[in-house]
Amino acid sequence: DTAVSQTPKYLVTQMGNDKSIKCEQNLGHDTMYWYKQDSKKFLKIMFSYNNKELIINETVPNRFSPKSPDKAHLNLHINSLELGDSAVYFCASSQAYTGQGAEAFFGQGTRLTVV
């Protein structure tokens, strides 16, 4: 029944490793997002995809690469992990990317800890 589900919920890894976070939504939405929430709870958008096409790409290191195999999935791959990448990463989806229907529905988050 879960609307936006992301895995894993927790991820602890060493510096320099490469890791992926997966996200799936069963809401039939066209738009999906990745957000980063830092230790001060500040939420910032990283990427947005509409119909599998990248439409928002904030100033994010190119070690972060999103991939959308289809409208229902948006995965996030991170290369060469650094200590500063430790945060909670949220996947979200919305019916549209602007106007009514652009309200984002969030997953439960993936807490990434880089040691």
Added chain:
Amino acid sequence: GQQLNQSPQSMFIQEGEDVSMNCTSSSIFNTWLWYKQDPGEGPVLLIALYKAGELTSNGRLTAQFGITRKDSFLNISASIPSDVGIYFCAGQLSTGKLIFGQGTTLQVKP
């Protein structure tokens, strides 16, 4: 870049009291959203506002889209212990980008 100033940063109130929080910006937004986040969970949408001046309620929650399109407020009436959490405003630009406020942490004393 675009910024949202959300205040207050935190509130500690007695059960039954009313709560008010607001967000202001120098940017104009097409949509205002209010979310609540519980510990260990993702933000959950409370109210969405689409037109300047719009006033919308959801149970004990009421939110308004400011006339200038640069601000919004959220009121919670007769607070209860389960209202505890972090409340975020978010404004959406015409490009679709969603900007979040810094959050208001609400604690309710029974």
